[in-house]
Amino acid sequence: MGQAMPRWGMVIDLDRCSGCRGCVVACKQENNIAPSTQEQAQSSRMISWMNVITVVDGDYPDAKLRLLPMLCQQCENPPCVRVCPVGATQKSSQGIVGQIYPRCIGCRYCASACPYQVKYFNWSPPSWPREFEQSLNPSVSVRPKGVIEKCTFCVQRLQRARDQAAFEGRKVRSEGEYVPACVESCPAKAMYFGDLDDHSTEVAHLVRDTRAFRVMDELGTEPNIIYLKEST
Amino acid sequence: MNYSEQMNGTMEVPSGSRTPYWAAAAVFGVLVCWAIYMYSRQFVEGLGVTGLNRPVFWGLYIANFIFCVGLSAGGIAVSALVHLLDKKEMKPVAIMSEILAASFLVLAACFIVMDLGRPMYMYNLFLHPNIESPLLWDVSVISCYMILCLALLYFSARQQLVRRLKDHPSLRPLVALATLGHTSLSPASIDLDHRCLSVLAIISVPAAVALHSVTAWILGLVKGQPGWNTSILAPLFIASALVSGFALVMLAVIVGRRLFNFPVAEGVVRMLARYLIVAILVLMYLIFSEFLTVGYSGTVPHLAVFNELLFGRFSRIFWFDAIVGLLIPLLLLGLPKSKRATATIGVASLLVVVGVFAERTYLLLPSLMRPAAFTGSISSYAPTMLEWSLMAGVYSFGCLLFLAGMGLVFGIPPRKAQVEVEHARERVGFEFAGAATPQHQFYLGAESVRPPV
Numbered sequence: 001m002g003q004a005m006p007r008w009g010m011v012i013d014l015d016r017c018s019g020c021r022g023c024v025v026a027c028k029q030e031n032n033i034a035p036s037t038q039e040q041a042q043s044s045r046m047i048s049w050m051n052v053i054t055v056v057d058g059d060y061p062d063a064k065l066r067l068l069p070m071l072c073q074q075c076e077n078p079p080c081v082r083v084c085p086v087g088a089t090q091k092s093s094q095g096i097v098g099q100i101y102p103r104c105i106g107c108r109y110c111a112s113a114c115p116y117q118v119k120y121f122n123w124s125p126p127s128w129p130r131e132f133e134q135s136l137n138p139s140v141s142v143r144p145k146g147v148i149e150k151c152t153f154c155v156q157r158l159q160r161a162r163d164q165a166a167f168e169g170r171k172v173r174s175e176g177e178y179v180p181a182c183v184e185s186c187p188a189k190a191m192y193f194g195d196l197d198d199h200s201t202e203v204a205h206l207v208r209d210t211r212a213f214r215v216m217d218e219l220g221t222e223p224n225i226i227y228l229k230e231s232t
Numbered sequence: 233m234n235y236s237e238q239m240n241g242t243m244e245v246p247s248g249s250r251t252p253y254w255a256a257a258a259v260f261g262v263l264v265c266w267a268i269y270m271y272s273r274q275f276v277e278g279l280g281v282t283g284l285n286r287p288v289f290w291g292l293y294i295a296n297f298i299f300c301v302g303l304s305a306g307g308i309a310v311s312a313l314v315h316l317l318d319k320k321e322m323k324p325v326a327i328m329s330e331i332l333a334a335s336f337l338v339l340a341a342c343f344i345v346m347d348l349g350r351p352m353y354m355y356n357l358f359l360h361p362n363i364e365s366p367l368l369w370d371v372s373v374i375s376c377y378m379i380l381c382l383a384l385l386y387f388s389a390r391q392q393l394v395r396r397l398k399d400h401p402s403l404r405p406l407v408a409l410a411t412l413g414h415t416s417l418s419p420a421s422i423d424l425d426h427r428c429l430s431v432l433a434i435i436s437v438p439a440a441v442a443l444h445s446v447t448a449w450i451l452g453l454v455k456g457q458p459g460w461n462t463s464i465l466a467p468l469f470i471a472s473a474l475v476s477g478f479a480l481v482m483l484a485v486i487v488g489r490r491l492f493n494f495p496v497a498e499g500v501v502r503m504l505a506r507y508l509i510v511a512i513l514v515l516m517y518l519i520f521s522e523f524l525t526v527g528y529s530g531t532v533p534h535l536a537v538f539n540e541l542l543f544g545r546f547s548r549i550f551w552f553d554a555i556v557g558l559l560i561p562l563l564l565l566g567l568p569k570s571k572r573a574t575a576t577i578g579v580a581s582l583l584v585v586v587g588v589f590a591e592r593t594y595l596l597l598p599s600l601m602r603p604a605a606f607t608g609s610i611s612s613y614a615p616t617m618l619e620w621s622l623m624a625g626v627y628s629f630g631c632l633l634f635l636a637g638m639g640l641v642f643g644i645p646p647r648k649a650q651v652e653v654e655h656a657r658e659r660v661g662f663e664f665a666g667a668a669t670p671q672h673q674f675y676l677g678a679e680s681v682r683p684p685v
Contacts, residue, residue: 044285044611055606068606079455085371087362103356106279106349108289109367112600115456117287121349123280145278146349216605219455 009196009224011206016190026185034126047120049151072151073223080110104147154180174198260628267625288613293347300340305440306477307333315433330385331637459537459599471515478508479584493645540598557587
């Protein structure tokens with residue numbers, strides 16, 4: 001266990017990702033994200049904190065489909081936090097970039113400033129089919145219309161883990177105890193999660209892999225999501 | 233009206249018919265009400281009623297916001313110019329520019345509030361300000377600038393307002409309100425006005441630069457947006473503000489001279505036209521400089537925006553601005569004096585203002601609408617009927633502010649027929665004065681004897 005504050009991070013092995021989008025569904029279930037209507041999808045207003053982006057590399061017949069699970073990159077140096085006029089998006093001491101929904105005025109500056117385009121705006125009030133309403137997660141707030149929302153690394157799970165750890169008089173374990181829903185659900189085990197600053201964790205080990213890269217690293221945002229490039 | 237009333241010198245000067253003005257105000261009022269209704273729909277249903285989406289988070293409202301802030305900064309630039317040059321015959325132009333500047337700042341505030349997802353939580357700007365955010369800088373600068381605008385307007389329009397009381401005593405409560413009760417016309421208070429104005433005019437130049445630079449930095453300081461993130465954006469915005477501001481004031485002078493009792497010489501428009509030519513040339517130079525840099529050595533995302541602008545979906549807007557908004561007005565304004573009618577200058581100014589609006593949209597939108605980083609997927613944005621309605625409503629509100637401000641400060645000119653009647657009366661008066669009996673002299677009084685024009 002690291003001495004200082006943990007730096008929670010994720011490693012996604014693109015060699016292992018099968019594109020099943022289990023992470024997408026798990027994320028929506030965990031975080032009370034309303035299912036999108038056809039109209040929302042057509043007008044590019046879907047909310048999905050986790051997306052699997054498909055990139056077609058090359059032309060037929062030598063085309064190759066590449067997959068890139070895209071979620072908030074949990075930057076060390078997040079552009080969205082800087083620009084928010086009311087400080088509604090902030091980086092916590094645990095390194096997680098979160099959104100304070102009650103404070104957000106809905107100016108969408110953070111969304112325009114995010115180079116990864118992973119901040120989502122509530123264009124209309126969220127609505128669920130009646131059967132779904134019963135399965136809403138009580139630990140996650142439902143966001144009203146007019147606010148920005150984003151991936152929080154399932155901060156409610158961290159909270160639960162911290163409560164448990166505090167009860168037992170210890171710190172949260174660097175690995176395994178706190179895992180976001182997407183990582184937990186991945187059937188191909190393509191996603192790893194843990195404290196990047198603790199050298200004993202698997203993520204810290206994988207980050208040093210030669211295949212490791214970060215998206216748009218040239219912008220200096222220093223994401224805490226690290227991808228492992230496909231071998232071929 | 234009997235003869236003695238006609239000849240009475242203290243009779244109220246007849247002003248023109250107010251009917252067309254009330255009719256215009258009614259039309260604008262209806263448009264404002266329609267926009268309020270439409271806004272209530274947006275307020276209840278959310279911003280989903282607009283054409284905005286992900287990643288085109290900003291659209292028509294923000295383009296209009298930038299446009300209005302620019303016009304406000306440009307208006308104050310004209311006013312500062314007049315006060316610093318200290319040309320007496322141009323003072324009415326300064327007053328009008330200040331009315332325009334204050335009105336457009338109000339409109340800018342309307343647009344930014346309309347764009348918010350949760351306007352009723354705006355108080356968080358005061359409770360939780362994040363001083364790192366350019367948007368917070370902008371809110372602060374706009375607030376200070378509004379005070380400056382109103383102060384400038386107050387000191388330059390005060391005397392004019394008080395003078396109007398002489399002919400229109402019925403305006404007294406309004407004038408008392410607008411002048412905050414300070415209705416003295418003593419040399420000391422006039423001198424005080426003058427001194428305050430010269431100080432405010434000097435402050436207002438850096439303030440106008442700050443206002444529009446900060447607005448540019450809202451876009452320019454965002455690192456992930458290739459079309460915005462350029463240091464030339466602030467100077468470019470300033471140049472656009474000057475261009476649109478000069479053009480708008482010229483247009484307003486040309487129109488205002490017909491609508492209001494607004495004493496301005498032809499030379500003023502000519503002088504402003506010269507400044508406008510210089511401003512247009514500077515703006516064209518800045519745009520060229522930016523485009524050369526990007527076109528010659530831009531990175532891939534920069535070039536994507538550049539292609540959208542020059543050859544892609546925004547090419548029509550871009551070339552419209554380049555040709556109709558900049559080049560043609562430049563040629564019209566540069567015509568030899570003999571061929572340059574006021575109407576020509578008016579058309580040129582109108583084209584320039586429309587061109588700058590086009591420029592605002594093509595500086596804002598292509599960056600948001602460029603092909604997505606990984607997938608290359610194309611995003612689109614088309615403003616909805618509701619957005620257009622709100623835009624029309626806000627500008628109608630601006631027209632109302634302009635009508636009210638100009639009507640209060642300058643008043644409506646007497647109609648042509650009435651002017652002739654007045655002249656006729658004066659001639660009659662003189663004839664009678666020539667064959668004056670003591671009784672007639674009593675009726676004429678000292679004030680009614682005006683030399684014929």
